[in-house]
Amino acid sequence: MRFIPLVLRNLMRRKVRTIFTTLSIFIAFVLFGVLMAIRAAFTLGVEVAGADRLMTIHRVSLIQLLPKSYAEQIRSFEGVTDVSHANWFGAYYQEPSNFLANMAVDPASWLRMYPEFQVPEEQKKAWIANRTGAIVGIDAAKKYNWKVGDRVPLISPIYQKPDRSPWEFTIEGIYDSPVKGTDKTQFFFHWDYINETFRAQEGIADQVGWYVVRVKDPASSDRLAKGIDALFANSPAETKTATEKAFVSDFAGQIGDIGSIMTGIAAIVMSFILFVAGNAMAQSIRERTNELAVLKTLGFGEGRILALVLMESLTIAIIGGGLGLLAAWVIIAQGDPTNGMLPAFYFPIRNLIAGVGLVLLLGLGTGLLPALQARQLKIVDALRRT
């Protein structure tokens, strides 16, 4: 500990270089954090998809609807513990550019199916009891400044009321989630409310967009998925069933390689910044090989010299990298920069740990190499070098 002033002195010997090296490392780690968040966002939250949930859609495409009557048939399957359904409503609030994911669902079974959507008990009861009630994710509620009790008009180009007036919903609850990466921008309301309006219309009445099926044992998912599809084979509405994870990752796959190209290029450049910064750090130690020899002459043991050097390089790495990761954390905590298009924008813990590992590796690596080189030198030779 008493050598800390020595380490600090060495760091301050070339102030400008130390400061800018630290800043470069800082930037590299901010980039690292932001890239990891973008990567997670482009997978659309596949990490939080439930392993015990299956999704059943129309075999031709997800815009085709399925009869409501399928629910009971799916429920009677051995190994199926719950069934819920949803319709993509495609409505907007005030302006079409106000992106809001909104779905008509069956409230009770929907909340059972997605325990990660947490709603206070009395709000949950109020929502289930109110046919025109809705719940909204906390992020969307913040964005549009909605409170419980607010009346929200939504306009859906897909489901237009016969008199073309907007649909009116009352916000009965606001959901939050303890699970990172859960989409907290969605808006859910009663499927019954929509359905009764279209009671007479064939092709829309009693039709749902997709089913969500909970299975008792995730290992039996594939068998059950095949079973469900076989049940409806050769019917007017054939189905395609797969795990929620498979659906989400397929959907993310459709965004294409642009996400991976963007992160790929930036990752290469980030490693380059790190390489240059690391080189500068190693260089500043290499320059002082003769000083290390002086320390040796004064009786410093090899271990102690190594520790001194490592302390110096680790200080730069930890200050730059640590602050960088912290800044990335703060930036990411501001949420989705694209205003609702990438709701799963968060800093995965796994990547944060990897980032800390990278900081330590940078500090140790840049100090260790020149220190080991210095150790091999004889004191006399080292002193001769200037």
Place this chain on the structure above:
Amino acid sequence: MNWLSQTVAVTGVTLRSIGQRLGSSIVAVIGIAGVVIVFTAVLSIAEGFRAAMIGAGDPLRVIVLRSGSDTEMTSGLSGDDAKLIVEAPGIERGPDGPIASPELFVIVGHPMKRTGSDANVPLRGLSTAGMLVRPEVKFAEGRMFTPGTNEIVVGRAASRQFTGLTVGSTVRWGEGSWQVVGIFETGGSVAESELWCDARVLQPAYRRGNSYQSVLVRLPSADTFQTLKDALTTDRRLNVSVIHEPEYYAQQSVVLQTIVRTIGFGIAGLMGLGAIFGAVNTMYSAVSSRTREIATLRALGFGRTPVVISVLIEALLLSLVGGLIGGGLAWLAFDGYQTATMNWQSFSQVAFAFAVTPSLLARGLIYAMAMGLLGGMLPAIRAARLPVVTALREL
């Protein structure tokens, strides 16, 4: 000695000495080149997507949707609506009647070549006038579908991105099977991501009765747009919006543009900061290695401004080289790169090519020079402030 010739002389000395400081100069150049690569490459995604979307728009074409719908996907028009729209005034007329095509737009799940998993492929049902509305369509292979049959034609880009879409093959979606009889081209626009068939065959296959989703209309001249728009929006029996095709496609690309631009500018901005720090480091060491030289010049009577300018010019030159290398590499690596993504407004696939445009390259260069200028500023000021006597004493 006047000011200008001083500047030229000092700058000449500065530039000739770059060779002695090659290592750190190269680091600065590479740093800036890296930033420009990222900047150009990421924005070329947005440019390419926009080009595919804008290229699809013809100012003489107008799309009629149900009012309130921002994409064909969510629009719906009954058969009667479609008849009224087709007969409206202001539409160009051919020998067989008005050049207007009521159309269906659905998506089918079909496997992508890249991942092997299903993607949302747009399938469009055309009416008889469909090809008259789109005179730019050319067939690269095969022929147009025969109306009334289960034949489809496939866009060039769709055929490249999805499996089994070649002339002569048969594809199945749900109960129906379809024969691929032709591959068409529209100059790389978004239409090439689509599959086309006869609307009357698609209607029963998707249980759409006699309904459509949009009517695509050709105008005889740009002036008749208002006539058509007025006629349709004042008709009490209709509830439609009338949009110029280029405007419609520009709207369709808004979401993806926002995503790519936010991310692109964010990343390039951060990395730009990193590169500026790199440039500052480089220029500082350049200045400090030339301390004696600069002091000698000052002692000989050279002014401060020429010294400042010479340092800035060096920084600018280095960043210019970096910008050129970065832009060139981005152009080599990414211009024309074929890919597909999802159009967030209709969830359907759009194939497009990255476009490294001249304006993008110019913006990259300007960005590089700005980084160089910012990075050179502090060291230049330091060079000018060096006290002559102490500097001369320095080793």
